[in-house]
Amino acid sequence: MQEKIRNFSIIAHIDHGKSTLADRLMQFTGALTEREMRDQYLDKMDLEREKGITIKLQPVRLNYKARDGRDYILNLIDTPGHVDFSYEVSRSLAACEGALLVVDASQGIEAQTLANVYMAMDLNLEIIGVINKIDLPGAEVQKIKEVMENVIGLPEEEIIPISAKLGQGIEEVLEAIVQRVPPPPLAEKGEPMQALIFDSYFDSYRGAISYIRVVAGEIKKGEMIKMMANGKSYEVAEIGVLSPHMTPVESLQAGEVGYLAAGIKNVADIKVGDTITKTINPALKPLPGYKEVKPVVFCGIYPLDNNDFERLREALEKLSLNDASFVFEPENSVALGFGFRCGFLGLLHLEIIRERLEREYGMNLLTTAPSVVFKVVLTNGTEMMVQNPNLWPATAKIDHVLEPYVKASIMVPEDFIGAVMQLCQEKRGDFITMEYLSTDRVIIKYRLPLVEILYDFFDALKSRTRGYASLDYEIIGYFRSELMKVDILLNGEIIDALSFIVHSEKSYHRARGIVAKLRKIIPRQMYEVVIQAAVGSRIIARESIKAMRKDVIAKCYGGDITRKKKLLEKQKEGKKKMKQIGNVEVPRDAFISVLELDNE
Amino acid sequence: MLHERQVEALLEPIIKECSLSPQVEITMEANPLNLDLQKIEALKLAGINRFSLGVQSFQLRELELLGRMHKPEDAFATVEALHQAGIRNFNLDLIYGIPNQSWLDWLSNLKKAVDLAPPHLSVYLLQAEPGTPLAQSLDRGQYLALCEDEEERFYYQGLEFLQENGYEHYEISNVCRQGYQSRHNLIYWDAEEYLGLGASAVSFIGNIRTRNQNSLEAYLAEVLRSGHMDREILEVMDHRALVADAIIMGLRKTGGISRELFVKRYGVDVMDQYGAVIKDLIQMNLITTDNHRIKITAKGYFLSNQVFYRFLP
Ligand SMILES: Nc1nc2c(ncn2[C@@H]2O[C@H](COP(=O)(O)OP(=O)(O)OP(=O)(O)O)[C@@H](O)[C@H]2O)c(=O)[nH]1
Ligand SMILES: [Mg+2]
Numbered sequence: 001m002q003e004k005i006r007n008f009s010i011i012a013h014i015d016h017g018k019s020t021l022a023d024r025l026m027q028f029t030g031a032l033t034e035r036e037m038r039d040q041y042l043d044k045m046d047l048e049r050e051k052g053i054t055i056k057l058q059p060v061r062l063n064y065k066a067r068d069g070r071d072y073i074l075n076l077i078d079t080p081g082h083v084d085f086s087y088e089v090s091r092s093l094a095a096c097e098g099a100l101l102v103v104d105a106s107q108g109i110e111a112q113t114l115a116n117v118y119m120a121m122d123l124n125l126e127i128i129g130v131i132n133k134i135d136l137p138g139a140e141v142q143k144i145k146e147v148m149e150n151v152i153g154l155p156e157e158e159i160i161p162i163s164a165k166l167g168q169g170i171e172e173v174l175e176a177i178v179q180r181v182p183p184p185p186l187a188e189k190g191e192p193m194q195a196l197i198f199d200s201y202f203d204s205y206r207g208a209i210s211y212i213r214v215v216a217g218e219i220k221k222g223e224m225i226k227m228m229a230n231g232k233s234y235e236v237a238e239i240g241v242l243s244p245h246m247t248p249v250e251s252l253q254a255g256e257v258g259y260l261a262a263g264i265k266n267v268a269d270i271k272v273g274d275t276i277t278k279t280i281n282p283a284l285k286p287l288p289g290y291k292e293v294k295p296v297v298f299c300g301i302y303p304l305d306n307n308d309f310e311r312l313r314e315a316l317e318k319l320s321l322n323d324a325s326f327v328f329e330p331e332n333s334v335a336l337g338f339g340f341r342c343g344f345l346g347l348l349h350l351e352i353i354r355e356r357l358e359r360e361y362g363m364n365l366l367t368t369a370p371s372v373v374f375k376v377v378l379t380n381g382t383e384m385m386v387q388n389p390n391l392w393p394a395t396a397k398i399d400h401v402l403e404p405y406v407k408a409s410i411m412v413p414e415d416f417i418g419a420v421m422q423l424c425q426e427k428r429g430d431f432i433t434m435e436y437l438s439t440d441r442v443i444i445k446y447r448l449p450l451v452e453i454l455y456d457f458f459d460a461l462k463s464r465t466r467g468y469a470s471l472d473y474e475i476i477g478y479f480r481s482e483l484m485k486v487d488i489l490l491n492g493e494i495i496d497a498l499s500f501i502v503h504s505e506k507s508y509h510r511a512r513g514i515v516a517k518l519r520k521i522i523p524r525q526m527y528e529v530v531i532q533a534a535v536g537s538r539i540i541a542r543e544s545i546k547a548m549r550k551d552v553i554a555k556c557y558g559g560d561i562t563r564k565k566k567l568l569e570k571q572k573e574g575k576k577k578m579k580q581i582g583n584v585e586v587p588r589d590a591f592i593s594v595l596e597l598d599n600e
Numbered sequence: 601m602l603h604e605r606q607v608e609a610l611l612e613p614i615i616k617e618c619s620l621s622p623q624v625e626i627t628m629e630a631n632p633l634n635l636d637l638q639k640i641e642a643l644k645l646a647g648i649n650r651f652s653l654g655v656q657s658f659q660l661r662e663l664e665l666l667g668r669m670h671k672p673e674d675a676f677a678t679v680e681a682l683h684q685a686g687i688r689n690f691n692l693d694l695i696y697g698i699p700n701q702s703w704l705d706w707l708s709n710l711k712k713a714v715d716l717a718p719p720h721l722s723v724y725l726l727q728a729e730p731g732t733p734l735a736q737s738l739d740r741g742q743y744l745a746l747c748e749d750e751e752e753r754f755y756y757q758g759l760e761f762l763q764e765n766g767y768e769h770y771e772i773s774n775v776c777r778q779g780y781q782s783r784h785n786l787i788y789w790d791a792e793e794y795l796g797l798g799a800s801a802v803s804f805i806g807n808i809r810t811r812n813q814n815s816l817e818a819y820l821a822e823v824l825r826s827g828h829m830d831r832e833i834l835e836v837m838d839h840r841a842l843v844a845d846a847i848i849m850g851l852r853k854t855g856g857i858s859r860e861l862f863v864k865r866y867g868v869d870v871m872d873q874y875g876a877v878i879k880d881l882i883q884m885n886l887i888t889t890d891n892h893r894i895k896i897t898a899k900g901y902f903l904s905n906q907v908f909y910r911f912l913p
Contacts, residue, residue, distance in 0.1 A: 524748075526884055526886075526903070526906065546749075548748075548903065548906075549748040549749050549751070549752040549902065549903075550725075550748040550751055550752055550902055550903070551902070551903045551904070551905040551906050552725065552772065552901070552902050552903065552904050552905060553904070553905060553908075554724045554725040554727060554772070554773050555724055555727070555773065556772075556788070556849070556852060557785060557788050558787075558788045558794055558796065558802050558804065559796075559801070559802045559811075560802075561788065561802075561804075561809070561845070561849070562802075562809055562834045562835055565845075565848070565912070567905075568848070568905060568908050568909040568912055569909070569912055571905060571909045572909045572910075572912050575909070
């Protein structure tokens with residue numbers, strides 16, 4: 001059995017064509033009928049389709065009759081390419097023996113190409129290099145082969161040129177998988193069953209559904225299983241494979257990938273990275289599991305209607321089952337009431353979670369401005385980690401402050417070296433190194449404050465390099481910095497949800513920008529609204545919004561009452577997107593849109 | 601505009617078949633260009649007893665900007681003809697907030713209007729409806745729209761001037777001499793039933809608002825074929841919607857709405873059903889209440905949408 005199984009992930013930089021290649025692999029092996037086929041079939045979520053990117057890993061089982069005449073089972077996992085979702089990649093890789101590394105023939109190696117392939121190498125996976133999009137006029141197959149050999153160490157002659165779009169080279173890829181990816185390790189007779197949970201989600205009918213990789217032994221429908229993290233046991237209600245539709249099977253054996261449902265309603269009982277074993281002849285030790293990922297960006301998420309707090313908690317719990325990389329804990333704000341402080345891997349991650357909460361759970365939410373976690377050392381010697389600007393201690397109590405830094409790797413054609421360096425300098429960066437990847441492409445490394453790259457760095461980078469630059473970063477630790485808290489006041493009252501932490505040199509600029517932005521997005525009210533920014537008790541910026549003077553339908557007679565009422569209804573709808581804070585109505589997007597400053 | 605013969609043909613059967621009250625109000629809307637003494641007399645004979653003139657302004661620049669064909673003299677002449685024909689009951693429509701209009705421009709329009717002694721005046725804030733040539737020129741920056749603050753000033757100071765000259769302010773945009781409230785318009789503001797005849801006319805009967813077929817040919821064809829008007833349903837209102845409608849329309853009148861009347865007509869006390877909303881609005885100084893009536897405050901007139909939307913179901 002084992003020798004016929006091949007488990008592999010498809011990895012690449014964003015948009016290099018992973019999901020499209022998965023389409024062709026499914027098509028070639030007959031997993032999908034022509035009628036079922038649609039582009040990027042595995043991007044099932046509406047959000048994925050709208051944005052044209054993969055957000056979640058997605059396993060599929062393919063049956064492939066190879067040229068050697070034998071039937072193979074190929075378990076493929078399609079992964080996202082965006083840096084915010086690299087946790088999905090690392091979990092996928094841990095369930096595989098091989099990886100298809102896809103490189104765009106016109107873009108070449110980019111930042112996440114390297115980041116992802118290094119992850120696969122660390123796990124000792126067999127790597128099959130694939131150059132995709134060879135149909136593009138700008139394809140530079142030979143040149144990219146050389147770079148892949150030089151930079152990643154993949155022998156040039158083993159790299160497969162393909163066009164996922166046109167379906168060229170697909171069979172070569174399948175053959176390479178069969179021949180080069182090793183089968184899963186041989187199972188020993190009678191060894192205790194162990195299965196790794198690499199993903200899960202909540203289904204309102206069947207409870208939690210887990211995607212598992214059986215590592216040892218065999219699991220059957222109806223057996224009693226045990227979660228090794230908390231010892232709770234359940235009966236297996238259904239196991240199956242995704243081919244790509246859910247197809248129940250009687251058993252899954254060591255080396256196989258599939259799904260499992262056991263009527264688990266309590267989402268806390270099932271944890272991604274946990275090991276499942278059986279109650280009879282249980283394994284003694286869990287599998288290594290995953291390194292916990294640490295969220296780097298935090299923001300408050302509040303229900304617009306305060307009565308929805310419990311519903312929001314439930315939605316967060318269920319969603320966290322499907323995304324183990326975000327965290328949340330209750331908090332409250334004077335301005336916004338009860339909500340949650342949530343941590344994410346990046347801003348796209350934040351945006352996606354917020355969108356999913358709204359769409360999949362019908363929530364109406366307000367998000368506060370994201371912030372990183374600062375380390376504050378107090379005069380009495382104790383250290384404090386501050387996730388929420390409101391918990392910033394009084395200046396007199398602070399000895400010094402540290403902020404998280406990253407090592408950023410930026411890949412760009414050499415013409416743009418100057419532009420990239422200037423940008424990094426503006427963002428308080430320190431140059432580390434620069435290396436040539438090929439004759440005309442370099443990788444520039446900078447040490448930068450995480451805060452600086454979170455907001456608009458990537459957009460600025462793209463626009464200053466005409467779209468050619470790609471960016472990867474890793475957190476390298478905390479370093480001392482001159483930081484201060486700025487409060488925003490509306491009609492003299494501090495709005496805690498709008499406070500932010502900023503580098504002292506940038507405080508004026510940022511405060512003025514935010515105040516001006518708020519003036520633009522808060523509509524005129526019945527009263528004048530004064531917007532101020534303050535450091536301690538010192539006001540550093542001020543704007544005001546004059547009271548509304550006109551809101552009238554001058555003419556209203558029989559013929560157009562219906563139409564005029566529609567205008568009023570629209571107005572009423574608009575109010576639902578507002579949060580009443582004191583006597584000021586603030587659009588719910590105000591809290592997050594204060595970020596979009598420098599883009600204007 | 602209809603020929604006087606057509607008006608006669610239209611009114612004759614109504615006057616004959618329906619026993620009209622002696623106080624019946626039969627208004628003809630007209631542009632100043634379209635009326636002269638002879639025509640007015642003929643229309644009067646046909647049964648018209650009130651005229652409403654789209655004067656808008658007494659300044660050539662403003663009339664041109666509004667895309668009106670008539671000149672200031674036409675308005676004077678038409679009103680003179682009304683007087684000669686012995687029509688005492690008539691209305692003038694005026695518009696303020698025209699681009700580049702100054703307070704003195706507006707005041708001079710008001711003065712000229714008052715000099716013509718109309719028993720009724722409608723003063724409307726200019727509404728540049730999207731898609732109209734005016735809206736397009738405003739978008740292009742060809743004219744400078746007045747700012748909110750100026751519009752508000754023109755409104756309140758204009759009303760003040762009219763009140764000083766003996767006019768009673770009885771609806772957001774309407775004033776009149778005592779006893780000359782428009783009976784027709786009051787039907788809308790009192791949320792009473794009405795029947796609209798003719799292509800695209802709106803009716804409100806029971807709890808349903810309908811609009812007749814827009815095309816004149818199709819409308820006529822259907823009336824001739826079946827004797828019925830081909831109508832599109834605009835709204836079917838439940839009880840809550842009816843009450844909301846009556847409040848929103850009723851509060852347009854400076855006299856406001858009567859609590860007793862609501863209890864009698866709809867079986868609800870507005871104070872009970874909208875207690876929280878009313879409390880907020882009083883606090884914002886947008887409405888006032890006593891034991892009998894609920895009214896919009898003077899401050900509330902020009903902010904009345906802030907009041908109305910809160911009553912929507
Ligand atoms: N010309 C050409 N375009 C391709 C090819 N393969 C994929 N594309 C296009 O590249 C874009 C990205 O393809 P995806 O398959 O969504 O890329 P991905 O790597 O899955 O992207 P993420 O999951 O967001 O990282 C789409 O517009 C595809 O149509 C190819 O072989 N040739
Ligand atoms: Mg994809």
